[in-house]
Amino acid sequence: MILVLLIVILMAGGILALIGGKWSHSFPRGVALASCTVAFLMMLSLWLGRYKGFNIDADSNWLIEYHKEWIPSFGISFHLAVDGLSLLLLVLTCFIGILAVLCSWEEIRERTGFYYFNLLWILAGVAGVFMAMDLFLFYFFWEVMLIPMYFLIGIWGSENRVYASYKFFIFTQASGLLMFLAILGLYFVHGNNTGFYTFNYFELINTEMPPQTAIWLMMGFMIAFAVKLPVIPFHTWLPDAHGEAPTAGSLILAGLLLKTGAYGMLRFVIPIFPGAAAEIALPAMALGVAGILYGAVMAYSQTDLKRLVAFTSVSHMGFVIVGIFAFNELALQGVVMQLVTHAISTGALFIMAGMIKERLHTRDLGQMGGLWTQMPRMGALGIVFAMASLGLPGLGSFIAEFLILLGTFNAQVWITVIAASGLVLSAVYSLRIVQKIFLGPPRGQLAADLSGREMMIMAALTISIVWLGLFPQPIINTARPAIVQLVQMLEPGNSLQSHQSYVK
Amino acid sequence: MDIAFYVTAAVTILATLLVITRHNPVHALLYLNVSLLSHAMLFYLLGASFAALLEIIIYAGAIMVLFIFVIMLLNLGKETAEQERKWLKWQVWAGPSLLAAVLFVELVILVSSSDGTAYEPAEVTPREVALSLFQVYLIGVELAAMLLMAAVVGAAHIGRHKRLVLHRFLKEEPEENVHEEEPVL
Amino acid sequence: MENLLWLIPALPLAGFLILATLAVVGAGKKITALVGAGSICLSALVTLVVGADFLGAAHESGTYSQTLWTWLEVAGLSIKMTLTLDALSLVFIFVITFIGALIHIYSAGFMEEDRDYTRFFASMNLFVFSMLILVLADNLLLMYLGWEGVGLCSYLLIGFWYEKPENGYAARKAFTMTRVGDTAMAIALFMLFYQSGTLVIGEISTAAPGIWTPNSTTVTCIALLLLAGGLGKSAQLPLQTWLPDAMAGPSPVSALIHAATMVTAGVYLIARMHVVFGLSEVAQTVVAVIGAVTLLLAGLTALTQHDIKRVLAYSTISQIGYMFLALGVGAWTAAVFHFMVHAFFKALLFLAAGAIIEALHHEHSMFKMGGLKDKMPVIFWTFMAGAISLAALPLISSGFYSKDQILWYAWGAEGGSPLLWAVALLGAFITAIYTARMVILTFWGEAKTEISHYPGKRMTIPLVVLAFFSVFAGFIELPHNFGHFTLFSDLLHGVMPETALRVDVSSEWIFQLLAAAATLGGIGLAYFYYYKQPQRLENLRQDMVLSALHEFWFSGWGFDKLYNVVFVRPFLAIAKLNKADVIDQLYTGIVAGTDGLYRLVARTQSGSLRWYIMGMVIGAILILGIQMML
Amino acid sequence: MSNSDLHAFTPLLLLAGASVLVMLLIVARLSHRVIQSVSLVLFLVSFASLAYIRNVLPYHIDPLFVIDSFGVFMMGLIIFSGLVVNVLSYIYFEEKEEGPREYYVLLFLCTLGACVLAVSEHFISLFLGLEILTVGLYALIAYLRKRNHSIEAGIKYLILAAFSSAFLLFGMALIYLQTGTMAFADMAKAITSGNVPPLFLTGLGMMLVGVGFKLAVVPFHMWTADVYQGAPVPVTAFIATASKGGVVAVLLRFFIMIDGFRMEGLELMLICIAIASMVTGNLLALRQNNIKRLLAYSSIAHLGYLLVAFIAGSAMVPHAVSFYLMAYFITTLAAFGVIVVLSHREADAEDLSVYKALFWKHPVLACILSAALLSLAGIPLTAGFTGKFYILATGIQGGFWLLAFVLVGSSVVGLYYYLRVITMMFSGAHDHLPEPKEKHPVFLAISMVVLSMLTLMVIWLGVYPEGMLSIVNQFHLK
Amino acid sequence: MKSSISIDMVILLAGLLFALGIAGVIIRKNIIFMLLSVEIMLNAAGLAFIAAGSRWGQPDGQVMFIFILAMAAAEVSIGLALILQIYHQHKSLDIDKLKEMNG
Numbered sequence A: 001m002i003l004v005l006l007i008v009i010l011m012a013g014g015i016l017a018l019i020g021g022k023w024s025h026s027f028p029r030g031v032a033l034a035s036c037t038v039a040f041l042m043m044l045s046l047w048l049g050r051y052k053g054f055n056i057d058a059d060s061n062w063l064i065e066y067h068k069e070w071i072p073s074f075g076i077s078f079h080l081a082v083d084g085l086s087l088l089l090l091v092l093t094c095f096i097g098i099l100a101v102l103c104s105w106e107e108i109r110e111r112t113g114f115y116y117f118n119l120l121w122i123l124a125g126v127a128g129v130f131m132a133m134d135l136f137l138f139y140f141f142w143e144v145m146l147i148p149m150y151f152l153i154g155i156w157g158s159e160n161r162v163y164a165s166y167k168f169f170i171f172t173q174a175s176g177l178l179m180f181l182a183i184l185g186l187y188f189v190h191g192n193n194t195g196f197y198t199f200n201y202f203e204l205i206n207t208e209m210p211p212q213t214a215i216w217l218m219m220g221f222m223i224a225f226a227v228k229l230p231v232i233p234f235h236t237w238l239p240d241a242h243g244e245a246p247t248a249g250s251l252i253l254a255g256l257l258l259k260t261g262a263y264g265m266l267r268f269v270i271p272i273f274p275g276a277a278a279e280i281a282l283p284a285m286a287l288g289v290a291g292i293l294y295g296a297v298m299a300y301s302q303t304d305l306k307r308l309v310a311f312t313s314v315s316h317m318g319f320v321i322v323g324i325f326a327f328n329e330l331a332l333q334g335v336v337m338q339l340v341t342h343a344i345s346t347g348a349l350f351i352m353a354g355m356i357k358e359r360l361h362t363r364d365l366g367q368m369g370g371l372w373t374q375m376p377r378m379g380a381l382g383i384v385f386a387m388a389s390l391g392l393p394g395l396g397s398f399i400a401e402f403l404i405l406l407g408t409f410n411a412q413v414w415i416t417v418i419a420a421s422g423l424v425l426s427a428v429y430s431l432r433i434v435q436k437i438f439l440g441p442p443r444g445q446l447a448a449d450l451s452g453r454e455m456m457i458m459a460a461l462t463i464s465i466v467w468l469g470l471f472p473q474p475i476i477n478t479a480r481p482a483i484v485q486l487v488q489m490l491e492p493g494n495s496l497q498s499h500q501s502y503v504k
Numbered sequence B: 001m002d003i004a005f006y007v008t009a010a011v012t013i014l015a016t017l018l019v020i021t022r023h024n025p026v027h028a029l030l031y032l033n034v035s036l037l038s039h040a041m042l043f044y045l046l047g048a049s050f051a052a053l054l055e056i057i058i059y060a061g062a063i064m065v066l067f068i069f070v071i072m073l074l075n076l077g078k079e080t081a082e083q084e085r086k087w088l089k090w091q092v093w094a095g096p097s098l099l100a101a102v103l104f105v106e107l108v109i110l111v112s113s114s115d116g117t118a119y120e121p122a123e124v125t126p127r128e129v130a131l132s133l134f135q136v137y138l139i140g141v142e143l144a145a146m147l148l149m150a151a152v153v154g155a156a157h158i159g160r161h162k163r164l165v166l167h168r169f170l171k172e173e174p175e176e177n178v179h180e181e182e183p184v185l
Numbered sequence C: 001m002e003n004l005l006w007l008i009p010a011l012p013l014a015g016f017l018i019l020a021t022l023a024v025v026g027a028g029k030k031i032t033a034l035v036g037a038g039s040i041c042l043s044a045l046v047t048l049v050v051g052a053d054f055l056g057a058a059h060e061s062g063t064y065s066q067t068l069w070t071w072l073e074v075a076g077l078s079i080k081m082t083l084t085l086d087a088l089s090l091v092f093i094f095v096i097t098f099i100g101a102l103i104h105i106y107s108a109g110f111m112e113e114d115r116d117y118t119r120f121f122a123s124m125n126l127f128v129f130s131m132l133i134l135v136l137a138d139n140l141l142l143m144y145l146g147w148e149g150v151g152l153c154s155y156l157l158i159g160f161w162y163e164k165p166e167n168g169y170a171a172r173k174a175f176t177m178t179r180v181g182d183t184a185m186a187i188a189l190f191m192l193f194y195q196s197g198t199l200v201i202g203e204i205s206t207a208a209p210g211i212w213t214p215n216s217t218t219v220t221c222i223a224l225l226l227l228a229g230g231l232g233k234s235a236q237l238p239l240q241t242w243l244p245d246a247m248a249g250p251s252p253v254s255a256l257i258h259a260a261t262m263v264t265a266g267v268y269l270i271a272r273m274h275v276v277f278g279l280s281e282v283a284q285t286v287v288a289v290i291g292a293v294t295l296l297l298a299g300l301t302a303l304t305q306h307d308i309k310r311v312l313a314y315s316t317i318s319q320i321g322y323m324f325l326a327l328g329v330g331a332w333t334a335a336v337f338h339f340m341v342h343a344f345f346k347a348l349l350f351l352a353a354g355a356i357i358e359a360l361h362h363e364h365s366m367f368k369m370g371g372l373k374d375k376m377p378v379i380f381w382t383f384m385a386g387a388i389s390l391a392a393l394p395l396i397s398s399g400f401y402s403k404d405q406i407l408w409y410a411w412g413a414e415g416g417s418p419l420l421w422a423v424a425l426l427g428a429f430i431t432a433i434y435t436a437r438m439v440i441l442t443f444w445g446e447a448k449t450e451i452s453h454y455p456g457k458r459m460t461i462p463l464v465v466l467a468f469f470s471v472f473a474g475f476i477e478l479p480h481n482f483g484h485f486t487l488f489s490d491l492l493h494g495v496m497p498e499t500a501l502r503v504d505v506s507s508e509w510i511f512q513l514l515a516a517a518a519t520l521g522g523i524g525l526a527y528f529y530y531y532k533q534p535q536r537l538e539n540l541r542q543d544m545v546l547s548a549l550h551e552f553w554f555s556g557w558g559f560d561k562l563y564n565v566v567f568v569r570p571f572l573a574i575a576k577l578n579k580a581d582v583i584d585q586l587y588t589g590i591v592a593g594t595d596g597l598y599r600l601v602a603r604t605q606s607g608s609l610r611w612y613i614m615g616m617v618i619g620a621i622l623i624l625g626i627q628m629m630l
Numbered sequence D: 001m002s003n004s005d006l007h008a009f010t011p012l013l014l015l016a017g018a019s020v021l022v023m024l025l026i027v028a029r030l031s032h033r034v035i036q037s038v039s040l041v042l043f044l045v046s047f048a049s050l051a052y053i054r055n056v057l058p059y060h061i062d063p064l065f066v067i068d069s070f071g072v073f074m075m076g077l078i079i080f081s082g083l084v085v086n087v088l089s090y091i092y093f094e095e096k097e098e099g100p101r102e103y104y105v106l107l108f109l110c111t112l113g114a115c116v117l118a119v120s121e122h123f124i125s126l127f128l129g130l131e132i133l134t135v136g137l138y139a140l141i142a143y144l145r146k147r148n149h150s151i152e153a154g155i156k157y158l159i160l161a162a163f164s165s166a167f168l169l170f171g172m173a174l175i176y177l178q179t180g181t182m183a184f185a186d187m188a189k190a191i192t193s194g195n196v197p198p199l200f201l202t203g204l205g206m207m208l209v210g211v212g213f214k215l216a217v218v219p220f221h222m223w224t225a226d227v228y229q230g231a232p233v234p235v236t237a238f239i240a241t242a243s244k245g246g247v248v249a250v251l252l253r254f255f256i257m258i259d260g261f262r263m264e265g266l267e268l269m270l271i272c273i274a275i276a277s278m279v280t281g282n283l284l285a286l287r288q289n290n291i292k293r294l295l296a297y298s299s300i301a302h303l304g305y306l307l308v309a310f311i312a313g314s315a316m317v318p319h320a321v322s323f324y325l326m327a328y329f330i331t332t333l334a335a336f337g338v339i340v341v342l343s344h345r346e347a348d349a350e351d352l353s354v355y356k357a358l359f360w361k362h363p364v365l366a367c368i369l370s371a372a373l374l375s376l377a378g379i380p381l382t383a384g385f386t387g388k389f390y391i392l393a394t395g396i397q398g399g400f401w402l403l404a405f406v407l408v409g410s411s412v413v414g415l416y417y418y419l420r421v422i423t424m425m426f427s428g429a430h431d432h433l434p435e436p437k438e439k440h441p442v443f444l445a446i447s448m449v450v451l452s453m454l455t456l457m458v459i460w461l462g463v464y465p466e467g468m469l470s471i472v473n474q475f476h477l478k
Numbered sequence E: 001m002k003s004s005i006s007i008d009m010v011i012l013l014a015g016l017l018f019a020l021g022i023a024g025v026i027i028r029k030n031i032i033f034m035l036l037s038v039e040i041m042l043n044a045a046g047l048a049f050i051a052a053g054s055r056w057g058q059p060d061g062q063v064m065f066i067f068i069l070a071m072a073a074a075e076v077s078i079g080l081a082l083i084l085q086i087y088h089q090h091k092s093l094d095i096d097k098l099k100e101m102n103g
Helices: A004-018 A027-050 A084-104 A112-131 A135-144 A145-157 A161-194 A209-229 A239-245 A247-272 A275-281 A281-301 A305-324 A329-360 A375-391 A396-410 A413-437 A452-469 A473-490 B004-023 B025-045 B049-074 B079-087 B090-112 B126-136 B136-159 C001-023 C029-057 C086-112 C117-136 C141-160 C167-198 C199-212 C216-234 C242-248 C251-260 C262-272 C276-279 C281-304 C308-329 C333-357 C379-393 C398-412 C418-443 C457-476 C487-492 C505-532 C536-543 C544-554 C559-577 C581-604 C609-629 D001-026 D033-054 D071-091 D101-119 D122-140 D146-180 D184-190 D198-215 D225-228 D231-258 D266-286 D291-311 D317-342 D364-375 D382-396 D401-426 D441-463 D466-472 E007-027 E031-056 E059-091
Strands: A061-069 A075-084 C064-074 C079-083 D058-059 D065-067
Touching: A004 A027, A004 A075, A004 A112, A004 B004, A004 C457, A004 D231, A027 A061, A027 A112, A061 D466, A075 A084, A075 A112, A075 A135, A075 C199, A084 A112, A084 A247, A084 A329, A084 A473, A112 A135, A112 A247, A112 D291, A135 A145, A135 A161, A145 A161, A145 A247, A145 D317, A145 D401, A161 A209, A161 A239, A161 D401, A209 A247, A209 A275, A209 C581, A239 A247, A239 A305, A239 D382, A247 A275, A247 A305, A247 A329, A247 A473, A247 C609, A275 A281, A275 A473, A281 A305, A281 A329, A281 A396, A281 A413, A281 C242, A281 C559, A305 A329, A305 A396, A305 A413, A329 A375, A329 A396, A329 A473, A329 C064, A375 A396, A375 A413, A375 A452, A375 C001, A375 C536, A396 A413, A396 A452, A396 C064, A396 C141, A396 C167, A396 D231, A413 C001, A413 C064, A413 C167, A413 C457, A473 C064, B004 B025, B004 E007, B025 B049, B025 E031, B049 B126, B049 E059, B090 C609, B090 E007, B126 B136, B126 C308, B126 C581, B126 E059, B136 C398, B136 D001, B136 D101, B136 D122, B136 E059, C001 C029, C001 C064, C001 C079, C001 C086, C001 C117, C029 C086, C029 E007, C079 C086, C079 C117, C079 C141, C086 C117, C086 C333, C086 C457, C086 C487, C086 C609, C117 C141, C117 C251, C117 C262, C141 C167, C141 C199, C141 C216, C141 C242, C141 C251, C141 C262, C167 C199, C167 C216, C167 C242, C199 C276, C216 C262, C216 C281, C242 C251, C242 C308, C251 C308, C262 C276, C262 C308, C262 C333, C276 C281, C281 C418, C281 C544, C308 C333, C308 C398, C308 C418, C333 C379, C333 C398, C333 C457, C333 C487, C379 C398, C379 C418, C379 C457, C379 C505, C379 D065, C398 C418, C398 C457, C398 C505, C418 C505, C457 D466, C505 C536, C536 C544, C581 D266, C609 D146, C609 D198, C609 D266, C609 E007, D001 D033, D001 D058, D001 D071, D001 D101, D033 D071, D033 D101, D065 D071, D071 D101, D071 D198, D071 D231, D071 D317, D071 D441, D101 D122, D101 D231, D122 D146, D122 D231, D122 E059, D146 D184, D146 D198, D146 D225, D146 E007, D146 E031, D146 E059, D184 D231, D198 D231, D198 D266, D225 D291, D231 D291, D231 D317, D266 D291, D266 D401, D291 D317, D291 D382, D291 D401, D317 D382, D317 D466, D364 D382, D364 D401, D382 D401, D382 D441, E007 E031, E031 E059
Parallel strands: none
Antiparallel strands: A061 A075, C064 C079, D058 D065
């Protein structure tokens, strides 16, 4: 029930904000903050409640489940369930949600009601994606998060927002529809095999199909997730969307929406199509590596701060796909870490870009420089997150990238070596950010240093990233059962009867 | 009786051809009348005498008269014929005719690919038709009435012609010029 | 007492955290200096205590470990936050905390005028912390944390005066180039993990002989990759070009980071992993050759520099070259010994140079100095102490003892060869020349720049202390024919093997003599050209070949240019070329195509009824056509 | 006709009677307000009568009609559309220069025609229903006869409709010639044995031209935009919904009864038509700045989507088609409703610029229109999504992957223009206050209530379609 | 009345007339002529129905014909009313002038 409650709180908060926005300018943000906080606390209590000592209390992977018929005519049910992986991402979702509300606090002055409505509904959609255990429901949530995001970019974005919002929407929608086709295909393959038509994940996971079919169906899923992640060559929506979105929008995009792609691969592509996934592992990893390098080079060449950060996302997500297709526990744990830490580090960079834009009214790196003099606090934090972005040990990203590379090394030596060269390039672009914004002669802009609210946001992020860097074990332990199971699935002749293992 | 059929058919085709090629509307209309009359003849030959009568009375009579009315009302005469002559260049009609011809050829091929047994046209008497109309297809007839009602109401509304009102005190109700009467059934 | 081990890195870390908080809150300079320097001094104190305890207790295993918490535990990979103290790390932490403390005290005076006083000390403290982690780490991943951490601090401190863009670029260059090495090292870590199943250094060292057959490709690969990491940090060929530019940072930074400690991290790494290196002859040879080539190249470059700090920078590269050479030939202890001695005298030289530069309105060029001998006596004498050690003046300088040992092993150790020795000897000659040149240009002759102010006590006292050590630190390790006093190597032999010799030890005196001759010859040559007859030098400059050579050396053998052409420019060109993202053009193309299709079909909606009917007829034709076909 | 015949026939009789009654009211020179209200009541009564005949289903009135649950459902949809159009008509026509009274007569007749189509199982009733609908529409389209666009649209529609009717008739004649019957069921018997005779297929092909015109599928689509644009907005809404619904219903019934799916040639034709419609429709709408035309083009695409389900030929077809039609009807009515509310005396709210900043001026209207457009685009939470899901499921079940891909691909293109409208609605500043509308607060309020209800239905069908699905899934046409 | 007319011949005749009607509709620009041509097509269809009815000896063909007649009348009436309006507004019956809506 807590799972349903999570979605309900977010959605209801959104509606309340929408209605309240008619009368009061500041009411909606209060509501939004309250509902995000409540959601966060709920998830946190769930996590801590299940997390005993060093291991998640796991007599089963599935910690909690909610199941109710929805459209029985098609075998569709409202089926939510959470394992360690989902739980982590849910906590992350709520955390990023709070930050998103906080960093919109002053930035958004118009139509606040509608704004926070959209914000909360995106969160609800993302949360739904992380919980849905019915493929139809999954697709449903997958799309639910799009429209509010589209509004968020399209209404509150900067100059080129309309183009960006179209691009974002059409890319994700197009790929989403392909996934939908694949879901339907899977539905019928399973139905024809067993005579039992259902969208239930735990049933479909055991679908047997000829390899050729599996490849095609998997491609449908893969493309959708690859666009979200994004894997080159499907990344081009990202810089535009990130660049034009309001700060909270970029934060959520980078922090959460991209994660849904990786989550989808972990949750659906590998378990449902282990054979096919193994078959495309090498090309997928090659694309991942290409993404790492390409994203890094592109990031370096950008003059727009937010676009730059967006391309770093492309680069970082390249690690994710490399790690996923390395198919071993080390790499997969690295992927989970990368999902969490990237949300924090890149999110922080976007928040910072937003703060700078609020002060200087530009995202052009050419017009920045020497900001350290006026904003030493931001300068220091900027360096922290630039370092996080380049994977400095001691910060969370390092753990992620190290584990991914370490895991991948076992699978593909040369892929790893090339991917590792991304570490050098990431230093190149990350330091360029620092150089262009904070270093150099001051240009005489008037920019106040961080306010108390902003310090609070950044402090939360800094503490998180350091915590993740020095003591990542809670994350790893929480994700472990899910990851272990995933790895077992990939071993041939070891198809797990997973539906028997969740809590009844 | 084959001869009669072929002659009538020839007349029909010729008349129809002339309808679509004449410049003067009235001429065309008259040719169409000829075509309709020969249609009636064909119907008769096919044993549908009732239909033949209706063709003459309603089609050639009533409907064509409507056309005549309109042509008169709009005073379409020589000028229209001139205009038509200008319009009907071969560049204009060659392509469309070709399309029609292609369609016809296709039809011919498709139709002639059927079994093609000759048959005896059976005569269907007016009585049978009437019985069928008022027993089996009674609802159809009623629906036809609704159809005509729609036509009347529609035509009445569209055909209505507003006069220019010169003085606001003399503003009259728009006069209804019904150019249409309900065709007899 | 050994339980205090964690305090050694924790104190600088606490200092950093306090200073970071102070930076936000805003604090006076006094308290900043107190916290900044105090934390390191305390750390040094703890080091002394712990060190004494360690030496006294003499653990049976020769090491002492302290586990703080588990860092990472995934699928067979278990990394603990464990600090390990053994003789090698003891030497290093001693140097780090002790010299670090002195430099912090010096900095308290040196940086007095600076606006970002707090930031400076915060970064310095963080650096000391990272460096301590690097040397105390019990596993390679933790070491990597320190390894990259010092890189970060180096970056922060090179770019400390960020308002000058060049400084920022220099910092970036340093970070990026070392990152190249670090990445290679990361790959080495992967290989090590999969080969040995652990990243704990001790376990690897123990297990190594059982895992790899000597000279196997794998072990060579691992060693070379580790070496690449070391090359980056230690500014050895071919990753050396960042170090001279790193002189953009404040002089205490150069002293601490770019002379005494961080740049020797490569030496530490190789010494630490000596078991792995010992298994691969190829790797050993490569280390030696790189060391030799680097020391020569850097020495020749130092010969031509104008900027006093750049001379010192190249000399640092050169001296580290010696250490690598020593490592390469298997003279492990000699390398570490030279490291220690070098740390003292090079830190001293940098600090003294910093004091000079500050006194002369931030004038870096030696040719605009001169005549300081009498005006700044303290500086002069301390600088001289450092300089004789650098030049390895026989008998009275500690540099002589450490360098002499290396020269001897370059010949005599099992990995040594006459060629290596010859190069090293030539290097010693060159070292003497540029050292003398530097001293002469700076302190003799006429004064060319006014002195604005004199260094205070906080700056001079550390100089004096360092000068003492530069001169006398060498006496803890004396050659066999000089009393055979081997306190230092004895200490280390618990950790590292003794150097095996291929020739008899009795011939060592010849090489000592030759080394002394080289040094004295070099000094004499410099004295002749730079003091006695400078016009001769002018004549030499007229020579086309020599001046071209001078240019070439001056530019650091053209490495910067080469890298510019081979790496930087192509990268920039690609980045610039593809700024608009070529893949995006694909989608733009699709959009344009769709738009074109739209225009095409939109034209069918002409509004002409006849056209519409024709469309229908065509449709009918097509439908019937399909029927005909089937 | 027996009493039970009459019983089963009540809705149609009511509609026919309503048209006569309204005519009498016109003669009595009652005001627009009264006539509109009376028609509203009459529509409601007809709609309610559908429930009344529920227990006699399925009922055959030989040979012309079969009144079964599918037919009643379709009639329900059609009458419902008529009802909504009727509600919307008041505020639209009251300000117009034309006397709006005859309009209601024609509206009833058209609804009647469409309903006849929905329950006919004979060529004669098919033809008559179609013609009642079409002839009524001639007049309705050109209703604002003083406007050039209206009259242009009228004549275009008239000539094309007659033209296509001729094709339809000729095709029917060929089929009749081949089979000797005009009842669908008998026809099926006549062709069960062996191969389908070519004459029959030719007839089907020619009928397809006629039906294709009514459905506005490519290549018989070109009239759509002009007619949508020229006709009064409520009429456009009617064309988009009821008129198409009736034709789809009869076509489906015809196809299923004669088992048209086994004819490969026909299937191929339909596939071509479906693909062409999806692609062309969406392409045409791409940069359209007139929202009526835009919706016209989108309707072309949507009929293409519908054909995807149609072609699949499985038992799911009637279910998918009925559900999709319902979703489409509700959505389209909502969209046109917004246009009606925003239209002025002088001009319809057809230019996209009218919709600028609508979100801030009329948030409710904007939300309704957005919901409608998103539903048309097939985004979850809306009826359109469920409908599209059903269609895709049907198509994929039949193994028509190509069609499914084209559907997906073209609807991505389609997204663009729906988004354009939505973007238009939230772009622009909140510069001026809502214009003080309207003179007819009561009817405006009623319209708004209806539109809001439609929107709620759109969302309801998107979120919890199970109730409706379980109704739809009972249909059997064989 | 006996005849041995081939069914194909009648259908072909109807088809030809139908095609002529189509040609007329496309060729002519004058709306009246277009309407006339449509009448030709409808007539052709009627002929086909009569022929079919006659082949099967059923009245249905004629019944259908009658309905076609009704439909033709209905259509012509509205069509002509529209023509009047067009003429009043455009002073021309040129269909190509009615192209205001396009795109």
